[in-house]
Amino acid sequence: MPADPLLIFDPRRTVQLQGFSGRAATTTIHDATATGFHVSGIFQAAEDFANVQLFSAYDYFNHLRVKLLPVTDLSGLTLQYDMEILPVNGEEGNVRPDCVRYASVGWDKLTITTGDGDIYEVPLMHHAAVVFGDYAPGSFGFSLHDRDAATLDELLVGHPTPALTDKACVYFMGTRWSCSSAEAIAFCNLETRLLNNLGAPDIPSCEQAIWWQDDPNFWHYLLVNNGGAGIQEAGATDAADIASRLASMVGLSSYLVDCTASGNVITVSLEPGVNGPVEVSTNSGSAPATLSRSVPGVYTAQVASSAEIRVGDYVGVDIGSANDEVVKVLAVGPGTFTAYFTKPHYGKLYNIQCRVLPRARHFGRVLKDRIADNPLPDYGEQPSSLAVEQFTTTNTSCELKLRLAGQLGAYGRDANGMPARVSVDGLNKIVRIEKKDDEFGATSLATAVEGAGNTRAYRFTFPFATLSGYLNGDRNSLVPVPASDIVKVHLTFAPRFEDVEYGLAAGGVLKEGVTVSPPGTEEEWHVVDAEAMFAGLKYYVGTASAEERITCLANFGLVRPDSEDPATWYYRLLVRRGEDSSTPQAWPPGTRIQRISTITGTRSDIEWQVRISNLDVTGDRTLKVGGDAPRIEESDGRCRYEGFWENYAYGSGWPTQWWSLGHAKRCAPNDAQDRRAVTIRYSYPREHDLYLGTWLGRDAGRIEVTIDGGAPVLHDLYLNDYNGLAAMKKLATTLPGGTHTVEIRALFEKHPASSGYYFYFDYLWPLEPQDPPDPPAVYSDVSLAIDFDTDHGYKKPPAWHVWHLERLGFRGHADVYMGVFWNNKRRRIEATYANCTVSIGAWQPDAPLWVNISGTALYFSPGAGLATEDIAAHLRAMINVTFPGVWCTSDAISIHIRSRAPNYTFTISASAQLSIAQGTPPLDQPGIEGDWEMIDTISPVMTHGARNWLRDLAREFKLAGIDASFAFSMECYLPPMAMAARYWDGEPIFLPIPSHQMHFGTRVRNYLRQMYKECADEIAAAGLPVVLQFGETQWWYFPNASGMGFYDNDTKAAFQARYGRPLHRFLANTDSPSDDIEAADFLRDRIWEYCAEVISYVRRFHPSAVFECLWPLDANQGKPAPDPAFRALNFHVNLPNEWKTSAYGVKYFRAEGFDYDVWQKNARLMRQTLEFPLKLGRPASECMYLAGIYGPPDPPMREAYGMCRNRRLYSFCFWAFDQFCLNSRPVPLEVATQSASTLASYHRPRAARSPEAPIAVAYAPEVSSRMNTFRFNARRANNG
Incomplete structure (x- = not known):
């Protein structure tokens, strides 16, 4: 039954991961449906990013029978999808498309690459609408x-x-x-006005004059309130006499006043304790007077307004006068307030101001x-x-x-x-x-x-005919995108911006130093300012150059040894040392503890996931393939060549090895007169299109194509692509059935950006565009091995993998190797970062300070009350939230600024109050990239993206009814060196994958058993039977100059403990085990001890889990015995007795011999390899064969498959999926009628599976992990 049509922007068939940066940012694409997919991974450095390729005009992945015919015109299409950022472990790990920070990579753009190499960046938010969610403003x-x-x-x-x-x-x-x-x-x-008088006038005395009247009958009186005294003038001598006598009389008679006289003036004074009022008068001189004293007391003031007066306020009254005083308000009423006044205030007499003190x-x-x-x-x-x-x-x-x-x-x-x-x-x-x-x-x-967040999910709509973008990095203006010439469309995902200020604050400072402890030690620490440290979270302790990761197991709270002295206070913490493979160190008092790395300013374990859903495309999005139409290969006799042409040879420096059936030719004219051409005459029975198989890349030139003597048509083969790729170029459409002659001439012309004039000729293909055809045959016992590390692994959604296998007819037991690079978590080591220190000198309030980093200036004007350390802390925080490329800490008067990535550099200048001391390296020079060491002491050990992809692949296999084995090996890219296997001289075993071989000691066992267990968890969650493979679980096969690779400290110590003597020194893989049979048996059994521990551990959680082993006869045997080159030692130590039968838990035995098939093409040794598990006594139902097809062209595929079919083994796999498809090996599978042995040099790949995959690049170009573009790991037997 024909498959569903292929469609542009189909997540299941045509959307792929373009790649990711570095060695630690593992990203995968998974859970693809017709309307969406997920992309997830881990970001461990500020410069990390990942690209998802939504569209590629040229199909890199598929076998030619289902390879998409190229389409570059998207002008009739509109793409729409929803994007939702999903939290992982309770937090979002990637930056949102609406983030306002500067985009150092295009996470806020839809990046479009056109055929002429131009790159257009279309702002995502110009095409966004909110589906749900909103901002939570901080x-x-x-x-x-x-x-x-x-x-x-x-x-x-x-x-x-x-x-x-x-x-x-x-x-x-x-x-x-x-x-x-x-x-x-x-x-x-x-301010308001006092309206009344407060308190009596302070008039404690007055003077009363007596004037002589010259009237003997006149009586002179001195009256005090209602009493007083009088004297008739006839009885006095003069006014002074009268005054004296009246003062004496009243003074004696009155208890209110005291009187004295001087001349004719009487001074009347209130008696002590008498406050008045007392009315005093005479009838023959001065005017009456009222005596009173001012007394402090509670008075109610009437004011123009009491609106701003509250009980407890302080009010100034009579401001600026002698009676100016501040009172405290006791009560407030409408237009009044009551207070205790100590002085009188005359609001009726004067304009008296009242002021509420602010x-x-x-x-x-x-x-x-x-x-x-x-x-x-x-x-x-x-x-x-x-x-x-x-x-x-x-x-x-x-x-x-x-x-x-x-x-x-x-x-x-x-x-x-x-x-x-x-x-x-x-x-x-x-x-x-x-x-x-x-x-x-x-x-x-x-x-x-604090509290800021964003839960928005967006719907993005891109009508390609009307899109505009920034052209080639020029962000000044948007220009129209040429929608009829698009070769790639991709999205970029990048890490969230770290909340550095939170990361610094959520920690503390060691009050007391700590000493070195073994990793995993739980111990109590005393930490200052640790109220924000919580149980269950991980923290970093250290300096700018060294750090250790710890877990806070408990915070027992604040301890106050001296309740009056905060300097004695601390928090009691229970911590676990040496987390995430970090090295416990001695840390002195004052060492910082924080949530972010003390070296990088980020957390190294931020996992992330994005869901794309409701994907819809309007317009004709149909894609077609060439199907099974026969191709005219470059070696076909119908091809007639002119000029010099070079044949492809493995390892000869060609840009790829992925040619149809493994062969191609190329030429490059030296001048315009240098004619290089190929002419093909062919016949085809029906109307058809015509395609050229060639190479599109940065060194390609132009060709001229003439069909049936018509007008020549120029084709430019230049493609601005990171790697370039073998691709198809359409030469003609709707050619009539019949015979045609095609001349293809390489021109001495090229695109201005091309570095060469190359024309690569792979094939000419007359075809009828069609939907993917049914497989020509279905093989229930054949599959193609999938390597997660390669392009045909993590870059494709599992739905595509399984569809692809089914379209080729391979439904046998699948073999999935999880690789050496991308499945594990890592930490950066030995890197350095550009840095400087800014110190604050003398400053003045209101005099601005500024710091300028690479053209962006931050200003700060300190006001009253700030200390220098406050200014430093504030500038630190401003820098941390402003610049995505640097982070900083502060202490006292200094700010320590560091780049977030080793290759980030910045210029810096500052105001006169600040001084700058450059670090090593200085801020304007790059640091050392360092490397990414695997983390073994972490849970889970497998990355989030790898787990998601693995589970999805298992689910797709389950839905397709295909069983599968999932494998890990003893290889790993840069494990902690304590885990590395070592030669006799102590040198770690390094393989040019690059990777290291690991030993079988406790730390390695603990790590790998957890990896197997997590793998089993995902397989079981998908409902697929759990089958796990020990992938080349072997001692390394070759010695160095000092001897074999058995001599790690764990192995040596274990042997010493068991036998009381050092482990025997084996020099070569051809040594006899009987040279020291105890040592040889010990090494052999150590493999099984590891396997048994993994099996036991996994079956605690998955009792029905099945295991298999992968065993390379070529590496362990070399030449068959009794040849002197027989590797007797390898053969003994790498084949545990418990593998020879399924009774001990290893159900399947998968044999391989890549040297015998790929390199030697030796049918006799291939047959020996295939039959090896049978010769061990295992039934065919437990036997598998893995046949290599990488490397030189023309691997013996027919021979390998024919032998396996004849022996009726349970499972046959070609290694690997990518080589089979990229070389478009024949289907249905061919079977040789007979085959002969071929003598060849020995070439044993040092890799168990795949070589390294190149990483992503930051700006638009293709990110690839092409395999085997060089002849790697070639080695002759026993040559050191």
């Missing part, structure tokens, strides 16, 4: 408090009104708002207005924008919480950590900052935006 807040009441009473009450100069400042990033006492008074209308609540109102209501910063630009989320006041405090709004509100999680700070002048009389311990001594308090 917020920050601060509070101000009055000094305590007792202190304020002592400072203010009864004293003249102070000329307050209190000041408070609020900072957000580089913007500052401030408020002074005078500004608070004016803004809050804190307090924290008034400062808060001013700052709220200037920050949010009517923005008015006194330094810097007003952010866009801030909104009031909460504002509360009490009589003695204010609290203002601000929410990011507008553009800031759309920052998502990247707003978290944006610094805010409040400061007050240390000389403030009233307004202070509250501290958590209820003390008020601080003059500065830092805070930051």
Whole structure:
């Protein structure tokens, strides 16, 4: 039954992973359906990224019978899909497409590559609509408090009104708002007028004059209230006599006043304790007077307005006069307030000012207005924008919480950590900052935006006919994309931007030093400021050059040895040392602990996942293939060549080995007169299209094609592609049936960007475009081995893999090798980072400081109350949230700035207050890249992307009814060196994959048994029977100059402990085991001990798990005995007795002999390899054969398959899937009628499976992991 049609933008068949950067950013594509897919992985460095190729005009992966005929015109299509960022382990790991940070790689673009090599970056958000979710705008807040009441009473009450100069400042990033006492008074209308008199007049005495009347009958009186005394003038001598006598008389008779006389003037004074009022008068001189004293007391003041007066406020009255005093309000009424006054105040008589002394609540109102209501910063630009989320006041405090709004509100999680700070002048009389311990001594308090997030999922719609993008990196203007000439479309995913400020704050500082402990040790630490350290989280402890990872197992809380001395306080933590393969070290007091790496400023274990769903395409998206139409290969007798042509030879420097059936020719004219051409005359019975199999790449030239003598047509074979690729070029459509003559001439012409004039001729293909055909035959016992590490592994969704196998007819037991590179987690080692230190010197309030990093300047104007370390901390936070390429820490007066990646460099300059000391390397020079060491002490050990891909592949196999084995080997790219197998001289066994061979000691066992178990978990979750393979679980086959590779410390110690003597020195793989049979048996049995431990461990969780072994006869035998080159030692130590039968748990025995088939093409040794498990006594139902087809052209495929079919083995696999498809090996499979042995040099690949895959590049080009483009691992027997 024909397959479903192939479609452009079909996640199951045509969407692929283009690649990822570095060795640690493993990414896979999986869970593909007709309308969507998932992409997931791990980002472990700031420079990591991954590309998903949504469209490629040229099909790299498929076998030619189902290879897509190229299409470059997308002008009639509109692509639409939804994108959702999924949390992994409770957090998002990749940057969102709407992130506002600078995109160092195009994670905010749809990148389109055209046929002429131009790259267009289409802004994603120009084509986005929200499907669901929203921003959670972050917020920050601060509070101000009055000094305590007792202190304020002592400072203010009864004293003249102070000329307050209190000041408070609020900072957000580089913007500052401030408020002074005078500004608070004016803004809050804190001044009013006294309307009444307060207290009696202070008139304790008066003078009363007696004037002589010259009238003997006139009586002179001195009256005090209702009493007094009188004297008739007739009885006195003069006025002075009268005054003296009246003063004496009244003074004696009155208890209210005392009187004295001087001349004719009587001075009347209130008696002590008499406050009045007392009316005093005479009838012959002065006017009456009222005597009274002013007495402090509680009075009610009538004022023009009491709106701003609250109980407890301090009010200055009679400001500037002799009676100026500050009173404390006891009660407030409409237009009144009551207080205890010590002086009289005459509001009815004078214009008396009352002033409410500004307090924290008034400062808060001013700052709220200037920050949010009517923005008015006194330094810097007003952010866009801030909104009031909460504002509360009490009589003695204010609290203002601000929410990011507008553009800031759309920052998502990247707003978290944006610094805010409040400061007050240390000389403030009233307004202070509250501290958590209820003390008020601080003059500065830092805070930051928190709670920002983003849950938006977007729908993106791309009508290709009208798209515009940035051309070739020029971000100044958008230009139309030529939609009729598109060769690639890809999306980029990159790591989230680390919240460095959180990472720094969520930690502590060692109060006491710690010593070296073995990895895994659990011990108590005493840590300062560790309230934010939580059980179950991992932390880094260390310096800028060395670090250790720990797990906080418990935080027992704060311990106060001396409750009065905070310097003695600490938190008790229980930690586990040496996590994630880090090395425990001795750390002195004061060493930082933080959530982010002390070296890189990031966390190295951020896993991520994105779901693409509801994918839909409008327009004709149909794709066709050539099917089984016969190709005219370059060696066909119908091809007539002119000029010099070079035949492809393995290892000869050609750009690829992936030619149809493994062969091609090429030429390159030296000048315009140098004629190089091929003429093909062919016949085809029906109307057809005509395609050329060739190479498109950066060294390709132009060709001229003439069909049946018609007009020549020019074709440019240049393709701006990272690797280039073997591809098809359409030469003609709807040619009539019959005979045609095609001349293809290589021209001495090329694209201006091409580096050469090459024309690669692979085949000419007359074909009728069709849907993928049914397989010509179905093989229930044949499969193609899949290597996860290669392009035909992690880059394709499993749905594509299984479809591809089925289209080729291979439904046998599959073989999946999980590789040496991408399945495990890693940590960077031996890298260096550009860095510098900025130190703050003398500075003045209100004099701005600035730092400029690569053209972007940050400004900060310090206000009152800041210390130098506060400025350093604020600038640090500004740098951390602004620049994606650097991160920094601060201490005291210094800011330590480091690049986030070894190859990142920056220029730096600063204001005069700052000095810059460059580090090693300096900030403007790249560091050392270092390398990525495997992490074995982590759970899970397998990366998130690998687990997802593995589970999906198992599910697809399950749905297809295909069983599969999943394999791991003893090889790994850069394991911790304690895990590496070693030669006699201690040299680690390094293989040019590149990878290291590992030994069979405890640490390796613990790691690999966990890897097998996690693999089994995913297989079982998919519902597929669990079959796990020990993939070349062997001691390394070859010695170095010192001897064999058995001599790691674990193995030597185990032998010493068992036999009480050193392990025998074996020099060569041809040594006799009987040279030391105890040692040989020990080495053999050590393999089985490892296998038995893995089997036992996995079956604890999956009791029905089945195991198999992969055994290479060629590497272990060399030449058959009794030849002197027979590898007797290998044959003994690498074949545990327990593998010879399935009774011990290894059900299947898979044999291989790549040297015998690929390199020697020796049918006799191939047959021996295939029959080896049968000769061990195993039934055919337990036997498998893995036949190599990589390397030189024309592997003996017919012979291998024919032998296996004759022996009726359970399973036959070609190694590997990619070579079979990329060379388009024949299907149905051919069977040789007879075959002869061929003598050849011995070539044993040092790799169990696959060589290294090249990594992704940051900007648009194809990311590939092409295999075997060189003749790797060639080695003659026993030649050292």
